[in-house]
Amino acid sequence: MAPKILAQKQADVEVAQAEAPHLARVEWRKEPGLRKLYFYCIIICVASATTGYDGSMLNNLRILDRFNNFMGNPEGNLLGIFTALYSIGSIASLPVTPFIADHFGRKWAIAIGCIIMVAGACVQAAAKNLDWYMAGRFFMGFGNSLAQLSSPLLLTEICHPQHRGRVTAVYNCLWNAGAIICTWLTFGTKRIDSEWCWRIPSLTQAFPSIVQLCFIFWIPESPRWLISKERNEEALDILATYHANGDANNATVQFEYHEIKETLRLEFLHQKSSSYLDFFKTKGNRYRLLLLASLGLFSQWSGNGLVSYYAVDVYKSIGLTDADSQLGINGGLTILGLIVSVSCATLVDRFGRRPLFLAATASMCMSFVLWTICSSQQEATQSVHAGRAVIAFIWIFSVAYALAWSGLLIAYTVEILPFKIRAKGLMIMNFFVQIALTINQYVNPLGFKHLKPTWKLYTIYSVWIFLELLFVFFFYVETKGPTLEELAKIFDGDNAEVAQVDLEKVESHVMTTGFDKDGAVAVETKRF
16 A cells, blocks of 8 residues: 555656746845844744754753752652653643744734743742742743744745745754754853752743844845735745845746645635645545644654753763763764754755654664664663764764754645645644653653663664654655645645646836736636
């Protein structure tokens, strides 16, 4: 069954790539509009840094004796709940996030999320006991879903089609930037002989959100969202300003405008709003739902949670207890992850999404198996060399994960979803992320405590990652080439609701007559 599905999807990919328009190439460094747009894109990407900051914060703070003593040295069930509250807060906000993003705009959803996260960071920093700190983590998670889900929606919907894949892939890579800031900040504050050694890192978690709040109202709104609200002139003006330096008659701008406008008309022709039930109504949407669930689960159940949240326990299991050494290793891992993930994100249009997913998952599987073997030897013989080998394979595993999963988790998700269900689909993916994180954060401490020796826990992960590799091979399809609207052809085949805009006719019309503000041009609309 799976090989048959893969063959059919590959045929649909070839059709979509063959019909993709050959838009005029642009060099963003030479275009003032694109330079300004991609500065704004950097600000949008900052949302991912907040998540990365939290992903490293508890891991680093648990190294500090003052933090552990103040919080009462939580362990077992309490430690699991303490860690998982960020994810629980994220899950709590998931139902409202698509509603705000679809009804009030991507920018307002980001702004509201940032305000809540700033408040959450302040509660953490001012905590008088463990309960206060746990409340702050819940607020941080609640606000994070709003900003973390709406930011990539805005990012992918304002990018020039030539750069969409690379820019969107970079988004989630800045997770590592947040982790770097947190790790090295904690490395410095560790030397403060007071509670501020952990209060400063807790308060600084608000920094990425403050940066976004300072710029969010200068960033352009999504043209696709504006067109969905019949604010067509505003959408055309944004496309012209940032994709063609203000030239509304530019052929690429007109092609984008008409394809977006007509595709959205087709999507909303029979149903003015979307529903979660839409994911069960068509074969293409059911396939998308399967991919969304796998992306969310695989991105967190591949053993990376051990490195992000429970590295302290991993280090202790191999006899590494020095705080400076632990923080130094964490800091090095985050820097390496940022370099590798951003480098690979810039190559997604050269190598494609599917090859990167396969290479990353296969490498993760191999490195985790070797990590498990070395860990078993170290625990059995207390070998220093085996312990060092474990550290080496943790680094290799982190590089393998960064090859694809860091960047493509978000980029692939937003690409496979049409506008009508994009916000809800991203929410579904994040729901599975948060479910996986919550289970991880609750179960892993129990695993370290009860599964002795520790290599038994690692063996479970090794088998699971191999199963992930099989799933990726049989179900993940290539998405490079087509525009954001035309990607529907890959999943919906002949039933894809995509406007057929003839680029040559658009270019000819531009050269002979130009366009009025409505961008009037003949457009053929049909189902493929």
